[in-house]
Amino acid sequence: MSESKKRPIPADTGAFISLEEMNVLTDNHDAEFAAQKSFGQHVKAICFGRDKIIELLDQPGAVALRIYYGLKIDTDGDGIKEKKMVLVAVDEEGNDILPPSAEQAKAAAAAGIQSKELSAKILDAGVPCPTFCSGGKGGKL
Known part of the structure; x- marks a missing residue:
């Protein structure tokens, strides 16, 4: 590492x-x-809507976007792996602004903890080109 x-x-x-x-x-x-x-x-490309991009950048502390390459392994039996782009907001220190895992969120809620991370978002499901x-x-x- x-x-x-x-x-x-x-x-x-x-x-x-x-x-x-x-x-x-x-x-x-x-x-x-x-x-x-x-x-x-x-x-060739993945397209994301303006509203979703703005919503991602409107998260507290966000100054940039990071785009991760992803690959959805065949889930419907057609043998095709689907290329994905996963967008996350990034703070000024270069940290991804990510939500907690489901287990962490449950523990935080039980403890009455509220933070910006609890409402952080990750963007996926853009539309592909070709097609769009x-x-x-x-x-x-």
């Missing part, structure tokens, strides 16, 4: 890029996963 130092997360973390840079990055991704694409499993894309072009103009 690495001993990385915690670094503050500025609220303006990230950089805007050009459409051309976006296309290079997404084309590289598509080429890397071309084999999956041939089986209809390739997911701009003009079916996957964001490319």
